[in-house]
Amino acid sequence: MANGPERTANRDNKPQLSLHVPEPNYRPGAEEVDFSAIEVPEAGAQPRPDEACEPEETHGLCTDLIRVLGDDNRAHGPWDPKLEPELLREMLHHFALVRAFDERMFRGQRQGKTSFYMKCTGEEATSISTSMALQPDDMVFPSYRQQGVLIARGYPLIEMINQIYSNSGDKLKGRQLPIMYSSREHSFFSISGNLATQTPQAVGWAMASAIKNDTRIAATWVGEGSTAEGDFHAACTFASVYQAPVILNVINNQWAISSFSGFAGGEQATFASRAIGYGLAGLRVDGNDPLACYAAEKWAADRARTNSGPTLIEFFTYRAEGHSTSDDPSGYRSAQERDAWPLGDPVVRLKNHLIELGEWDEERQAEMDLKAAEKVKKDTKEAEKNGILGHGMHQPFHTMFEDVFEDEPWHLKEQNEQSQRERDTKYPDGVPH
Amino acid sequence: MSDTANKAADKPKQGRDATGEDRRLNMIEAINDALDVSMEKDDNVVVFGEDVGYFGGVFRCTAGLQEKYGKSRAFDTPISECGIVAAAIGMGAYGLRPVPEIQFADYIYPGYDQIISEAARLRYRSAGEFTAPITIRSPFGGGIFGGQTHSQSPESLFTHASGIKTVIPATPYDAKGLLIAAIEDNDPVIFFEPKRIYNGPFDGFFDRPVKNWKTHPDSVVPEGHYRIPLGKARLVTEGDQLTVLTYGTMVHVAKAVLEEKGIEADILDLRTLVPLDMEAVEKSVKKTGKCMIVHEATRTSGFGAELSALVQERCFYHLEAPIARVTGFDTPYPHSLEWAYFPGPVRIGAALDKLLSE
Ligand SMILES: Cc1ncc(C[n+]2csc(CCOP(=O)(O)OP(=O)(O)O)c2C)c(N)n1
Numbered sequence: 177m178a179n180g181p182e183r184t185a186n187r188d189n190k191p192q193l194s195l196h197v198p199e200p201n202y203r204p205g206a207e208e209v210d211f212s213a214i215e216v217p218e219a220g221a222q223p224r225p226d227e228a229c230e231p232e233e234t235h236g237l238c239t240d241l242i243r244v245l246g247d248d249n250r251a252h253g254p255w256d257p258k259l260e261p262e263l264l265r266e267m268l269h270h271f272a273l274v275r276a277f278d279e280r281m282f283r284g285q286r287q288g289k290t291s292f293y294m295k296c297t298g299e300e301a302t303s304i305s306t307s308m309a310l311q312p313d314d315m316v317f318p319s320y321r322q323q324g325v326l327i328a329r330g331y332p333l334i335e336m337i338n339q340i341y342s343n344s345g346d347k348l349k350g351r352q353l354p355i356m357y358s359s360r361e362h363s364f365f366s367i368s369g370n371l372a373t374q375t376p377q378a379v380g381w382a383m384a385s386a387i388k389n390d391t392r393i394a395a396t397w398v399g400e401g402s403t404a405e406g407d408f409h410a411a412c413t414f415a416s417v418y419q420a421p422v423i424l425n426v427i428n429n430q431w432a433i434s435s436f437s438g439f440a441g442g443e444q445a446t447f448a449s450r451a452i453g454y455g456l457a458g459l460r461v462d463g464n465d466p467l468a469c470y471a472a473e474k475w476a477a478d479r480a481r482t483n484s485g486p487t488l489i490e491f492f493t494y495r496a497e498g499h500s501t502s503d504d505p506s507g508y509r510s511a512q513e514r515d516a517w518p519l520g521d522p523v524v525r526l527k528n529h530l531i532e533l534g535e536w537d538e539e540r541q542a543e544m545d546l547k548a549a550e551k552v553k554k555d556t557k558e559a560e561k562n563g564i565l566g567h568g569m570h571q572p573f574h575t576m577f578e579d580v581f582e583d584e585p586w587h588l589k590e591q592n593e594q595s596q597r598e599r600d601t602k603y604p605d606g607v608p609h
Numbered sequence: 610m611s612d613t614a615n616k617a618a619d620k621p622k623q624g625r626d627a628t629g630e631d632r633r634l635n636m637i638e639a640i641n642d643a644l645d646v647s648m649e650k651d652d653n654v655v656v657f658g659e660d661v662g663y664f665g666g667v668f669r670c671t672a673g674l675q676e677k678y679g680k681s682r683a684f685d686t687p688i689s690e691c692g693i694v695a696a697a698i699g700m701g702a703y704g705l706r707p708v709p710e711i712q713f714a715d716y717i718y719p720g721y722d723q724i725i726s727e728a729a730r731l732r733y734r735s736a737g738e739f740t741a742p743i744t745i746r747s748p749f750g751g752g753i754f755g756g757q758t759h760s761q762s763p764e765s766l767f768t769h770a771s772g773i774k775t776v777i778p779a780t781p782y783d784a785k786g787l788l789i790a791a792i793e794d795n796d797p798v799i800f801f802e803p804k805r806i807y808n809g810p811f812d813g814f815f816d817r818p819v820k821n822w823k824t825h826p827d828s829v830v831p832e833g834h835y836r837i838p839l840g841k842a843r844l845v846t847e848g849d850q851l852t853v854l855t856y857g858t859m860v861h862v863a864k865a866v867l868e869e870k871g872i873e874a875d876i877l878d879l880r881t882l883v884p885l886d887m888e889a890v891e892k893s894v895k896k897t898g899k900c901m902i903v904h905e906a907t908r909t910s911g912f913g914a915e916l917s918a919l920v921q922e923r924c925f926y927h928l929e930a931p932i933a934r935v936t937g938f939d940t941p942y943p944h945s946l947e948w949a950y951f952p953g954p955v956r957i958g959a960a961l962d963k964l965l966s967e
């Protein structure tokens with residue numbers, strides 16, 4: 177063997193090394209899932225430093241868990257954002273819409289209407305409640321699981337469905353995988369399939385805003401698994417060096433496809449505590465507590481907006497469904513985890529809070545859920561008039577060559593013409609829709 | 610690695626299972642088999658990547674390996690392609706023989722610096738003191754409605770760098786033998802697996818029922834250890850009308866189109882792009898006098914450009930017509946217009962008609 181390892185003789189009886197490979201507590205078929213080892217501090221018990229504080233003052237919060245909503249369904253402590261019931265109902269409405277949307281689109285994929293879908297079930301608060309704490313023109317750089325941001329910003333569902341179906345109404349011209357939205361109008365950056373690339377880009381946008389003495393800030397979302405990418409660490413370094421007006425939201429939903437958070441370094445340290453080494457402000461938040469999510473994001477937004485520096489926030493939550501329509505989680509995790517999750521469901525928690533406040537009831541909830549489902553159904557039917565992916569190609573072939581460059585160079589012109597000839601050969605009677 | 614392949618005990622058994630039936634595998638099973646055989650044979654072989662360990666890979670190529678060989682030899686990694694490749698280089702420096710997986714070729718770029726600047730040049734810069742005997746496996750190519758980030762064919766980004774071999778199998782039989790050879794090779798190898806043909810020899814006619822590997826002759830995969838040498842092309846069909854140079858999924862597409870058109874051609878499945886089997890290429894082109902190159906990757910600076918230059922340099926006086934290149938278009942891989950992008954039967958057919966009428 178030319179390259180065999182040359183192990184030196186262990187003459188002085190040194191200890192033998194062994195490799196640590198993380199292992200989650202539960203795998204399929206686990207007898208009983210017990211999450212009691214996860215520390216869930218009392219709601220309201222976490223201190224809230226001033227938004228303009230030194231980063232160090234937040235570092236205790238990097239291993240704590242900011243919680244507002246208690247088991248009594250009431251808001252507690254200094255992080256209570258004291259939102260008006262009207263705003264809370266709006267939040268609840270966004271929750272209902274996202275959940276109904278996810279259900280229907282997932283089913284649509286199963287029915288062959290499109291190629292792919294991803295739900296955000298259980299994590300709704302981390303995108304809806306957070307983005308409601310931002311200004312509508314703050315720039316967001318999302319990952320693929322932030323449909324909640326778009327919906328909270330009022331992006332029309334029908335546009336989302338057109339994109340998911342890659343149909344003739346898709347303003348991204350059927351080019352992108354379903355859910356890879358983009359809306360400049362909603363200050364929502366084009367989603368990339370390549371993990372974590374958006375994180376340092378958000379920092380760059382925020383730096384530009386600072387260069388131009390603008391007032392807008394940037395926020396970005398990244399999965400806990402994706403924080404292993406170098407891009408995330410570049411983002412932290414740039415954010416720290418330039419004190420960029422940016423919020424780095426890390427969504428720790430415990431899983432990255434089949435890999436639990438231990439494979440991103442979550443066994444040895446919290447994701448929020450990454451902030452400590454980079455000298456960033458850091459917060460660790462109950463991601464299933466909509467009020468805490470709102471409050472933390474608002475704190476970070478106010479901090480950024482007053483030139484007081486960037487913040488890294490870990491939202492501690494749980495991916496209640498599979499990674500995507502291509503995934504079957506029963507192959508790698510226990511199905512009981514979802515129910516055993518100690519932080520509950522964000523939709524239920526917000527609903528119960530409003531009921532506790534006397535501002536809501538189950539009947540209105542049922543009616544709202546029904547309306548949400550009907551709205552999604554109606555918009556789906558409407559979008560289907562523009563076609564579904566399962567039924568063929570809805571974009572003219574020439575669109576394939578547009579936007580590669582601003583102008584079409586000669587070689588793309590030639591290929592464009594070639595594609596038209598090929599179309600006429602293959603489909604002499606027209607392309608089927 | 611010493612050459613033990615000729616020992617009688619290591620001779621491939623015939624492609625039959627215990628009951629005397631042909632042992633038929635799809636591409637995923639064949640790759641899994643190759644990894645299993647390699648890990649069994651050499652305990653320096655380690656396999657790792659995103660979702661590779663417990664779950665066995667998002668395409669299931671590493672299924673069962675962790676269970677069989679333990680967590681120190683088949684394991685999950687953080688989502689860092691840079692880290693995956695770099696760790697493989699470090700393990701290789703120790704003396705292991707790592708076989709990392711990059712979940713999709715489209716996600717190899719964060720590891721590109723480690724591949725190009727490090728793995729590919731380690732032997733050269735250390736004058737042979739250190740080497741990177743690693744095999745980076747990665748599914749590549751389109752045809753699965755994966756959009757622009759699950760469809761790319763970036764092979765020419767690797768063939769352009771010196772010091773790294775590029776291998777692309779087109780059948781289960783070859784996938785196993787080539788992967789074992791790649792793992793046992795002392796140089797770094799990029800092993801791109803055409804994911805469109807993982808489950809069946811897709812022939813480009815996307816609107817017809819998909820065939821299954823189990824009826825294809827090249828799905829008969831012997832048990833045990835066998836190697837297909839790197840740098841050797843495979844003659845898929847023989848004919849005098851032209852030479853088709855191709856690899857991966859496009860081998861099956863080209864073959865189907867030629868059959869439909871009743872054209873008799875030498876189809877060369879290159880199998881290894883670097884080092885290329887130039888002898889086989891020259892021999893065939895000099896015989897037929899016409900050459901067509903087919904790949905799914907974008908055209909400009911694609912591997913077809915290299916092939917075309919080589920054929921022109923070495924077979925010019927035998928050529929009866931300009932060399933034809935059939936490729937993907939120079940655009941990102943579109944989601945819904947996937948089949949308009951793909952160099953399928955229509956594009957190949959038109960190029961054939963033109964080439965044969967010259
Ligand atoms: C650079 C890169 N590597 C790998 C992938 C494949 N991939 C897609 S999603 C995913 C898991 C991401 O997990 P996480 O960051 O935790 O986000 P979540 O899915 O939980 O929201 C992987 C490995 C990718 N898209 N991009």
Ligand SMILES: [Mg+2]
Binds near residue numbers: 400401429430495
């Ligand atoms: Mg995750």
